[in-house]
Amino acid sequence: MDIEDVASWLVTQTIAFTIRNPLEALAGSAIISNPTTRGLTIQIGKHMAKQAFVDATFYSRLIGTNVVAPAAKRTFTQMAAVATTPAVQIPVAVITAAAVGAAVSSSTVVAINKESNTTSTPFGNWSPFGGMGFGTVV
Numbered sequence: 387m388d389i390e391d392v393a394s395w396l397v398t399q400t401i402a403f404t405i406r407n408p409l410e411a412l413a414g415s416a417i418i419s420n421p422t423t424r425g426l427t428i429q430i431g432k433h434m435a436k437q438a439f440v441d442a443t444f445y446s447r448l449i450g451t452n453v454v455a456p457a458a459k460r461t462f463t464q465m466a467a468v469a470t471t472p473a474v475q476i477p478v479a480v481i482t483a484a485a486v487g488a489a490v491s492s493s494t495v496v497a498i499n500k501e502s503n504t505t506s507t508p509f510g511n512w513s514p515f516g517g518m519g520f521g522t523v524v
Contacts, residue, residue, distance in 0.1 A: 404411040417423045468474060 417427050
């Protein structure tokens, strides 16, 4: 689509709007052509935009206070109750122990490899799963 097509479309839309809404088109022409009404319209538009921002802030604070906060409080209370059940605590303890064990094992392997890998061969590296790890340190 080139500039001529866009210009033609805009002219067509302007004519159609003028035919459908002659008084609004006349008011728009008056506002655009008169510096006083143009400035007044811009000031009104700025005020309406600022007011819309104030309204949006008020409504979001109102919704947050009366809807989101109570729902979140109930959700956190329920999550805390569920988190204290054995069905959740036992797997968490197992996963935590496994993570700590893996970290200890990994650091041990790194320490062994730093001390014993003097030949820079794959056979000098140890794996946490026992024996040489073919150059991989987990």
